Amino acid sequence: MKSITPSLTFEGRAEEAMKYYEETFKDAEIRMIRKYDDADPELEGKVMQGAIMIQDQLIMMMDSSVPHEFTFTPSMSFYIECSTPQEIELYYRKLKKQGAIHMPLDEYGFSRQFAWLQDQFGVTWQLNLS
Incomplete structure (x- = not known):
């Protein structure tokens, strides 16, 4: 390959x-x-x-060169490991604009800060600050 x-x-x-x-x-x-x-x-x-x-x-x-009945789904996403709290907040603010929030930016048991959102194009992103 x-x-x-x-x-x-x-x-x-x-x-x-x-x-x-x-x-x-x-x-x-x-x-x-x-x-x-x-x-x-x-x-x-x-x-x-x-x-x-x-x-x-x-x-x-x-x-797409042909119409289709499918689109993006949250089951497939881009996972971004952020370096600083400022970086995760920046990406969160930009990507959520006109999009949807699946998990708001917050502290979760598995992460110091994490968010899962869908942008205005339907592409899903997971942001993490471990």
């Missing part, structure tokens, strides 16, 4: 999500965006293939 990379499929908001994550995370950088051209007018300008690096994790992103 050469590599294994998470891939997220959006319904028309992949580029918006990539830009949002690049702004949200201090160590994020959009590495590549290839868009559909005018050969398919319904998809023109949408992301055919994109890649963003967050910290040292490459994440592929794309807009």
Whole structure:
């Protein structure tokens, strides 16, 4: 195996999500965006293939070329181990905006500070400060 990379499929908001994550995370950088051209007018300008690096994790992103009945689910999430209370609070504040909170930022028996939330794109994040 050469590599294994998470891939997220959006319904028309992949580029918006990539830009949002690049702004949200201090160590994020959009590495590549290839868009559909005018050969398919319904998809023109949408992301055919994109890649963003967050910290040292490459994440592929794309807009679906066909309608589907599924979306993101909280059973699959990105787990972030934060370095400071300020960092976890920053990510919590940014990611919860227009999203949903599954577990509010708090002290839990297994963690000094932990939160589980879903961002405005439906992607789920677990934030931890051990």
